[in-house]
Amino acid sequence: xxxxxxxxxxxxxxxxxxxxxxxxxxxxxxxxxxxxxxxxxxxxxxxxxxxxxxxxxxxxxxxxxxxxxxxxxxxxxxxxxxxxxxxxxxxxxxxxxxxxxxxxxxxxxxxxxxxxxxxxxxxxxxxxxxxxxxxxxxxxxxxxxxxxxxxxxxxxxxxxxxxxxxxxxxxxxxxxxxxxxxxxxxxxxxxxxxxxxxxxxxxxxxxxxxxxxxxxxxxxxxxxxxxxxxxxxxxxxxxxxxxxxxxxxxxxxxxxxxxxxxxxxxxxxxxxxxxxxxxxxxxxxxxxxxxxxxxxxxxxxxx
Numbered sequence: 591x592x593x594x595x596x597x598x599x600x601x602x603x604x605x606x607x608x609x610x611x612x613x614x615x616x617x618x619x620x621x622x623x624x625x626x627x628x629x630x631x632x633x634x635x636x637x638x639x640x641x642x643x644x645x646x647x648x649x650x651x652x653x654x655x656x657x658x659x660x661x662x663x664x665x666x667x668x669x670x671x672x673x674x675x676x677x678x679x680x681x682x683x684x685x686x687x688x689x690x691x692x693x694x695x696x697x698x699x700x701x702x703x704x705x706x707x708x709x710x711x712x713x714x715x716x717x718x719x720x721x722x723x724x725x726x727x728x729x730x731x732x733x734x735x736x737x738x739x740x741x742x743x744x745x746x747x748x749x750x751x752x753x754x755x756x757x758x759x760x761x762x763x764x765x766x767x768x769x770x771x772x773x774x775x776x777x778x779x780x781x782x783x784x785x786x787x788x789x790x791x792x793x794x795x796x797x798x799x800x801x802x803x804x805x806x807x808x809x810x811x812x813x814x815x816x817x818x819x820x821x822x823x824x825x826x827x828x829x830x831x832x833x834x835x836x837x838x839x840x841x842x843x844x845x846x847x848x849x850x851x852x853x854x855x856x857x858x859x860x861x862x863x864x865x866x867x868x869x870x871x872x873x874x875x876x877x878x879x880x881x882x883x884x885x886x887x888x889x890x891x892x893x
Contacts, residue, residue, distance in 0.1 A: 712725055714768045715765050752838065802824075851882040
């Protein structure tokens with residue numbers, strides 16, 4: 591949960607040392623200024639808040655986002671006396687506030703600049719594979735490496751490996767830890783291996799572009815040449831993942847995960863067209879067959 595909290599006493603953005611405040615009031619006069627279950631949503635709310643401020647600065651009384659309301663607070667002394675000792679008008683006060691707010695907004699760095707300086711790190715889940723690998727200075731995401739190592743250490747003979755679903759609430763908790771660089775799979779709370787396998791499947795399912803890139807979807811006929819032509823993050827992550835799945839299949843008598851079962855589980859997760867068409871059933875067959883082929887020919891394709 592991402593929360594930015596303000597008490598009634600100190601809520602607001604101070605734009606002057608003379609008791610001038612620009613206050614942003616949440617509905618029903620409660621004071622969680624920004625509250626969200628994700629950093630992305632909190633960032634979106636903050637941008638909406640800035641939009642409201644900009645509308646206020648431009649003199650527009652209305653604002654496009656009902657979550658935020660603008661209120662100008664003036665001390666009685668400031669409202670009645672100007673800097674020269676004479677009476678002050680509301681228009682003059684508002685003009686000064688707008689000027690100060692505009693200076694503040696103009697100094698605000700862009701989201702890209704903040705990311706480049708490292709103040710905001712990309713989430714692990716939902717991040718582009720190349721971006722994540724570039725950030726970690728590797729060609730295989732650390733999260734994928736950790737999950738595969740943990741699964742293999744706990745045993746590949748576990749019944750229903752990758753087929754049995756883990757507890758969704760625990761998987762989401764693991765996801766949160768991974769996104770905040772706090773994940774330790776040796777912690778006892780991740781004892782259920784199905785939680786780890788579920789999180790690994792979720793990671794691949796939420797890639798903006800699947801592990802098999804869109805640009806290669808219609809070319810997986812010349813399989814070996816095509817795999818060799820993949821970008822390093824896709825190729826190396828694919829090699830590690832399929833090597834792991836190949837070892838899972840070797841324990842098929844114990845875990846009941848045959849080549850076909852693994853292909854059914856991972857086919858739609860790893861491979862999909864950029865634009866969906868009416869041939870969904872046909873695509874599902876192709877997806878499973880391609881994954882099944884790579885599993886069967888793993889040594890030829892990657893060695």
